[in-house]
Amino acid sequence: MTTTHLPDVRSTQATRPVVVSVRRPRLQRLLVHLVVVCITAIWLVPLLGLLVSSFRPAPAVLSTGWWHSFALPGDYTLDNYRQVLDHDGMMLSLFNSLAIVVPATLLTVAVSSAAAYALACMRFRFRSGLLLTIVALLIVPVQITMVPLLRVFNHLGLTGSFLGLWIVHLGYGVSFAVYLLHNFFAAVPRELFEAAEMDGATKSQIFFSIVLPICRPALASLAIFEFVWTWNDLLTALIFLGGFRDVAPMTVAVSGLVASRGNGWEVLTSAAMLSMIVPMVVFIAMQKHFIRGMLAGASKG
Amino acid sequence: MIADRIQLLVLASVAIAVATVGYLRLGDRALNRLPQAWARRLVPWLFVGPALVAVGLVLVFPAISTVVLSLLNSNGTAFVGLDNYTSTLSNPVTQIALRNTALWVVLLPSLSVLVGLTIAVLVDRVAYGALVKAALFLPIAISAVAAGVIWTFMYDYQPPTANQTGTLNAIITTVPGTDPIAWIINEATNNYALIGATLWTQAGFAMIIFAAALRAIPEELQEAARLDGASEWKVFRHVTLPFLVPTVVVVMTTMTVIALKAFDIVYVMTNGRYGTDVLSTVMYRDLFTAKDNGVAGAVATILMVLVVPIMVFNLHQFRRESQKA
Numbered sequence: 001m002t003t004t005h006l007p008d009v010r011s012t013q014a015t016r017p018v019v020v021s022v023r024r025p026r027l028q029r030l031l032v033h034l035v036v037v038c039i040t041a042i043w044l045v046p047l048l049g050l051l052v053s054s055f056r057p058a059p060a061v062l063s064t065g066w067w068h069s070f071a072l073p074g075d076y077t078l079d080n081y082r083q084v085l086d087h088d089g090m091m092l093s094l095f096n097s098l099a100i101v102v103p104a105t106l107l108t109v110a111v112s113s114a115a116a117y118a119l120a121c122m123r124f125r126f127r128s129g130l131l132l133t134i135v136a137l138l139i140v141p142v143q144i145t146m147v148p149l150l151r152v153f154n155h156l157g158l159t160g161s162f163l164g165l166w167i168v169h170l171g172y173g174v175s176f177a178v179y180l181l182h183n184f185f186a187a188v189p190r191e192l193f194e195a196a197e198m199d200g201a202t203k204s205q206i207f208f209s210i211v212l213p214i215c216r217p218a219l220a221s222l223a224i225f226e227f228v229w230t231w232n233d234l235l236t237a238l239i240f241l242g243g244f245r246d247v248a249p250m251t252v253a254v255s256g257l258v259a260s261r262g263n264g265w266e267v268l269t270s271a272a273m274l275s276m277i278v279p280m281v282v283f284i285a286m287q288k289h290f291i292r293g294m295l296a297g298a299s300k301g
Numbered sequence: 302m303i304a305d306r307i308q309l310l311v312l313a314s315v316a317i318a319v320a321t322v323g324y325l326r327l328g329d330r331a332l333n334r335l336p337q338a339w340a341r342r343l344v345p346w347l348f349v350g351p352a353l354v355a356v357g358l359v360l361v362f363p364a365i366s367t368v369v370l371s372l373l374n375s376n377g378t379a380f381v382g383l384d385n386y387t388s389t390l391s392n393p394v395t396q397i398a399l400r401n402t403a404l405w406v407v408l409l410p411s412l413s414v415l416v417g418l419t420i421a422v423l424v425d426r427v428a429y430g431a432l433v434k435a436a437l438f439l440p441i442a443i444s445a446v447a448a449g450v451i452w453t454f455m456y457d458y459q460p461p462t463a464n465q466t467g468t469l470n471a472i473i474t475t476v477p478g479t480d481p482i483a484w485i486i487n488e489a490t491n492n493y494a495l496i497g498a499t500l501w502t503q504a505g506f507a508m509i510i511f512a513a514a515l516r517a518i519p520e521e522l523q524e525a526a527r528l529d530g531a532s533e534w535k536v537f538r539h540v541t542l543p544f545l546v547p548t549v550v551v552v553m554t555t556m557t558v559i560a561l562k563a564f565d566i567v568y569v570m571t572n573g574r575y576g577t578d579v580l581s582t583v584m585y586r587d588l589f590t591a592k593d594n595g596v597a598g599a600v601a602t603i604l605m606v607l608v609v610p611i612m613v614f615n616l617h618q619f620r621r622e623s624q625k626a
Contacts, residue, residue: 028533029426032423032426032427033427035419035423036420036423036424036427036433039416039419039420039433039437040429040432040433040436040437042501043436043437043439043440043501043504044436045455045468046451046452046454046455046468046501047439047440047451049451049454049455049468050450050451050454053454061466062466063464063466064464064466065464065465065466065467065468065471066466066468067468067471091303092302092303092306095302095303095306095307095310096306098306098307098310099306099307099309099310099313102310102313102314103309103310103313103314103317106313106314106317106318107317110317110318110321111321111351111352111355112352114321114325114348114349114351114352115348115349115351115352115353117348118345118346118348118349119349122344122345122348124342124345124346125342127345128623130349130353131619131623132616132619132620134356135615135616135619136612136615136616137356137360137361138615139558139608139611139612139615140360140364140605140608140612141558141561141562141581141601141604141605141608142360142562143562143564143580143581143584143601143604144363144364144367144601144602144604144605145359145360145363145364145367146363146367146584146588146601147363147366147367147370147588147594147597147598147601148362148363148366148367148370149359149363150588151594152363162309162313166313167355167358167359168359170355170359171355171356171358171359171360172359172360174352174355174356175356175360178352202329202330202333203329203344203347203348204325204326204328204329205329207325207348208322208325208326228442231444232442232443232444232445232446233444234444234445234446234564234565234568234569235564235565235568235581235585238568238585239585239588246302250444250446251444251446251565254446254447254450254569255446255449255568255569258446258449258450258453258569259572263457265454265457265466268450268454269450269454271450272446272447272450272451275444275446275447276442276443276444276447279442279443279444280439280442280443282442283441283442284442287438291509294506294509294510295509295510295513
């Protein structure tokens, strides 16, 4: 009797609604809200301030805080955007950014997917040594390469060219890219390739017709990473584009405005907004891929 | 000009796609004409080759030359031993940069863990959790340059008699008798101001990693502890936190590397003035203003040496992970 009775008691105790829904004390819940709301405000208010200021007329931006514009509804203008797009050349910079970032991203994805395929799915000498080298190179500060690279670039006339910057971004991005894709590719079941190999398919046929289509989500994760990362890069562009305005991407152009326009907040805020639009759109549209890439890149790092 | 850029973008993209397919297909076909043992041995190198060349030419070889350059004089014509190191390390500018880099390395990782973990744990307990997540998430896509503009504007300072246009000073001056603070110029606050701006762009990363780790913890363990009468804090401290230790390590090492490499935010917000230099800004000025390749190389090498312990640790972790698999 007792032995059959015991489990019964335990199971009634464990039914969740009875025990677990004990409400947390009021004070504790209030504290949770306070902390969360404060942190959220710290993260959202600066964005709101930027957005609002970029639409305010210059005299208003310089004389009153951005929150005052809520008291004077209708006092907004597109002049700041017109000014930075036409006069400050942000339109050209937008296309410079695209002309740097899109080919650099494609190049990195192409080169690293081939390498990751070999490292994840083929057996060969030095394979694990190569993998370890990739992991070691993941966190090398790129600053260590810049002095000699710049000397060689000056010598070859690559300074100030997009080609030079594509190559640099490829070299800087490839170790992370190979590492990320290797983590994905290694999870693909071997049988898929082995069957094709039995049928006499070559490695490149397997790569293009099986591996890449299956791993499209992984490639998307990597592409978004590279895109946002290259778009937001300042240091590399600053050093290897030689300071020429006509090739400057958005980041260099905005930091140039900061130096030349100091307190011209109406110009700086709208220029910063413009520089954020493309990566923001890419990021929000593809956030699932972004998060997946982030987790795969960090979990074993 | 704009049409040129579009044309370049399209042509380059097509060229990359064609070159990739052509290189692998033709290379594969050519290697398969060789005896089979050879082909089997060489095909993997066909695939890893381009990546190896890129990493070798852009990363490995230049890194080695930097170390060599750091032992030569300013234009690389004579061997000077460790002179560049002693001269830069005895320079007050570098000493301040080292002190600031240390401050970055201590504060950025610990604050990222604090904010990321706090939000990841608390976000499911409020009805507006999605908004909170989005708020921390958005700045990940924002460049350090734009973040620098945003926060310089937030920290903006006007004399006490004028209207405060900076949000932070407007808030603190609502307290009677408080004067506005020149956050970015004042040496007591400016390094914290720069680290805070960087935290703003990075905390979302920490939050995502922690949220994923929290989901992986078996729910029953926490429930069991609550049944035994443990307080929420005790459940977190003794059940949840031990599971999160590996994640804390990942976030800490990632943020430490970001702190060591910090450049963009400092360059935009202060350009290293008012005692806010970090190692990267010192190197940038040695390279472009002083045009001293030797000293710039020495500063870059110091930065590299600081990263080596993390690199060794990561390698160790990676080996252990792959042995488990």
